[in-house]
Amino acid sequence: MGTNINRALVFGKSGQVAWELQRTAPVNWKVERLGRAEINLLDPAQVADAIGAYSPDLVINAAAYTAVDKAESDREAAFALNQQAVANIADAVALQERTALVQVSTDFVFDGKSSRPYSCSDETSPLSAYGESKLAGEREVIERQLPRSIVLRTSWVYSSHGNNFVKTMLQLMADPARDRLNVVYDQVGTPTWAYSLAQAIWRAGEQLMESEVVNSGQVFHWTDAGVASWYDFAVAIQELALARGLLERKIPIKPIPHTDYPSPGARPAYSVLDKAPFERAFGVTPEYWRSQLESMLHELAQQEN
Numbered sequence: 076m077g078t079n080i081n082r083a084l085v086f087g088k089s090g091q092v093a094w095e096l097q098r099t100a101p102v103n104w105k106v107e108r109l110g111r112a113e114i115n116l117l118d119p120a121q122v123a124d125a126i127g128a129y130s131p132d133l134v135i136n137a138a139a140y141t142a143v144d145k146a147e148s149d150r151e152a153a154f155a156l157n158q159q160a161v162a163n164i165a166d167a168v169a170l171q172e173r174t175a176l177v178q179v180s181t182d183f184v185f186d187g188k189s190s191r192p193y194s195c196s197d198e199t200s201p202l203s204a205y206g207e208s209k210l211a212g213e214r215e216v217i218e219r220q221l222p223r224s225i226v227l228r229t230s231w232v233y234s235s236h237g238n239n240f241v242k243t244m245l246q247l248m249a250d251p252a253r254d255r256l257n258v259v260y261d262q263v264g265t266p267t268w269a270y271s272l273a274q275a276i277w278r279a280g281e282q283l284m285e286s287e288v289v290n291s292g293q294v295f296h297w298t299d300a301g302v303a304s305w306y307d308f309a310v311a312i313q314e315l316a317l318a319r320g321l322l323e324r325k326i327p328i329k330p331i332p333h334t335d336y337p338s339p340g341a342r343p344a345y346s347v348l349d350k351a352p353f354e355r356a357f358g359v360t361p362e363y364w365r366s367q368l369e370s371m372l373h374e375l376a377q378q379e380n
Contacts, residue, residue, distance in 0.1 A: 080105050083280065084131040086116060086164065087138030091234035092179060095273035096135060101281070107131075110138075116160035119167070126167040126174070133175045133280040136164050139209070143183070143340035146205040157208035162215040168224070175223035175283035176216065177276055182230035182264060182298075184210040187343025194349045195228075195294045202341035217292035223283045226294045227276065227353075230346055231308070233368075234269035235375045240305070241266075241368070244312045245375075248322055260306035260330035264346040265298040268367040272297060278357045295356065296348035299364040306330040308368075315369050319376040 081104045087093045088110025100106045107129055115121050116138060126134060139157055140146060146153035161178060168176045183206035184199040201207045213226045233239035247256055275297045303311070309328050316322045333342070350361055 079103060081132045081281075081284070082129065083107070083133045083135060084109065084126060084129050085135045085137060086114075086160075087136065088113070089237070090137055090139075091232065091237035091239060091269045092137040092272060093135075094236040095234055095269040096137065096276060099270060099273040099277060101277055104277070116163060117155055119163045122160075122163040123167040123170065126164075126171065130171070131174055132284055133177070134164060134168055135177045135179070135276060135280065136161060137179050139179070141205070143203055143205045143342070144338050146203065146208065147339040150204045150208070153204055153208040154211060157205075158211035158215060161212035165216050165219045165221060165224070168221055169219055173223070173284070175280055176221055176225075177280055177283070178212065178216045178224070178226045179276075180213050180226050180228045181206065181209045182228060182346035182348055183343065184213065184228065185343050185346055187262075187345045189345055192347040192349040193296070195296055195352055202343060205340055213294065217294070220292055224292055225279060225283065226292070227279065228294065228296050228348060229267050229272050230264045230298050230348060231266045232269050232272060233266060233371065235371055235378060236269075240308065241312055241371065244309050245316055245321060248313055248316070248326060253326065255327045255329060256309065257329045257331045257336070258306045258309040259333045259336055260304045261332050262342050262344055263302060263304050264343075265301060265348065266303055266308050266364045266368060267298040268364075268371050270371070271299055271362065271367055275353070275357070275359050278359050279353075282357055295353040296350050297353050297359075298348050298350060298361065299367045300350075300361040301364045302347050303364060304330075311365050311368055312372075315365075315372050319372050321372060321376055321379070
């Protein structure tokens with residue numbers, strides 16, 4: 076008896092989330108990834124044609140304008156990809172009878188003034204153009220009330236693929252000309268391995284296809300477990316990278332306030348996300364962020380060897 080093959084269409088081909096979605100895809104899924112070379116997400120006709128031609132069971136939008144600081148002076152481009160492209164995708168999905176949609180979003184929709192993990196229903200108040208544009212994209216999905224769609228917020232995503240905080244820290248720590256590193260200590264969130272985020276997306280996608288239990292346009296949160304500052308994250312990166320042979324020497328890491336490292340795009344001081352609703356809805360339990368970091372660095376060490 077043959078296995079039914081499900082079809083997933085992933086936007087954001089070159090990004091780390093799309094890459095992890097490809098390699099974590101369950102055996103009964105065929106995955107097509109489209110990037111800028113294959114499709115212009117700002118062209119509604121192209122998006123509708125692509126989704127119509129592929130007829131996917133699941134669409135995952137991992138495409139985004141993610142340059143937080145650059146977005147402050149490039150608002151038009153940020154809103155184009157983070158809002159208008161999402162609207163185009165949602166409109167095209169609406170034309171399909173049973174296609175599910177997962178829209179990946181961010182902790183940057185919050186202002187960071189909370190002292191407890193943000194719930195999915197907490198008031199949003201982004202501090203940056205990037206956060207504003209991602210929130211606008213969320214609303215494009217929610218307002219259309221697609222019967223099998225969710226918005227999934229995550230935070231501090233990294234992977235062995237692509238550019239991210241972990242790989243930047245490793246490069247800086249390995250620089251022989253650098254004898255110390257300053258890292259912000261007063262911004263707190265949760266590092267998230269894109270591998271675990273991809274697994275959570277697959278779990279959600281499969282359940283969205285199978286049932287109507289999830290309310291249309293519902294918002295969920297998913298990150299790895301635990302809490303860290305960027306300083307804590309950097310210290311862990313160095314410790315674990317030294318143990319894996321990815322670094323040859325240890326350098327001092329100094330905790331600094333964010334005011335000592337001014338940047339155009341403001342970051343929330345606290346952006347830990349409450350994942351309990353996602354755990355209940357989809358039966359997935361997150362693993363501790365440091366354990367996930369260790370797994371990713373082990374993978375990186377294997378790649379380098």
